[in-house]
Amino acid sequence: MSGIVRTDTAPAPVGAYPHARRVGHLLFLSGVGPRQPGTNAIPGNVHDADGKLVGHDIEAQCRQVFANVRAVLEASGARWEDLVDVTVYLTDMTRDFPAYNRLYAEYFAGVDACRTTVGITALPTPIAIELKCVAAMGLAT
Template sequence: MNDVVIAKTAPKAVGAYPHARRVGNLLFLSGVGPRSPVDNSIPGNVVDADGKLVSYDIEAQCRQVFANVRAVLEASGARWQDLLDVTVFLTDMQNDFAAYNRSYAEHFTDSQPCRTTLGITALPTPIAIELKCIAVIAAEA
């Protein structure tokens, strides 16, 4: 089985790629950011009159990115507990890691996937966090 997943309850992809791809019982999620699936806004972002990012709220972005990952998982037939590996990209490791780490711990209380967190200089849109995930989907009985 090699299925492409487009999740109607997640924000549209910002490029030519699916939300996820299932190969056998493995599910590979494309990078998931914190944009709202309703209006494509980025929770917590404050922009000036010229549209330049002035500030952002990493906690608001964390809540939304976790909700978006959950939406892609559910559209794929997977659950939050099925996550095996999470790679997290932060654009400001020094200032955002503590708040992100607290939010992560609140969302991963019962399951503990492997995790890697990377500090990067930029993402394709004005977001401060993006997740890349791998999950396993239980075989149907």
């Protein structure tokens, strides 16, 4: 199908969907989490001796999810500056919003994308953050 983007530079999707799809000048990214490409390791997750998830480092996960979004954008022929809308899902809004918001401001300096942040109870894998993005390609912003 035309406009479908798949890349090895970002973690593989956890379901039957592409990394992104281009329709006209718009690029729609599927939900992007902080898993590391190639290994699917989740940076910042803390496990107890039995392997049970007991905590996470939201800063480590933010840095990785932003890198993964950038990888999908670049594989699609888009740039970070092309982002026009970002929806962010956090599994612990109270605990994680301050650090996430600070890092978002750092990474998105000069990018005037609209943003919505939603608190949710869980994501499909043991991650604390996921981004859903839309970019406008080839248009003056």
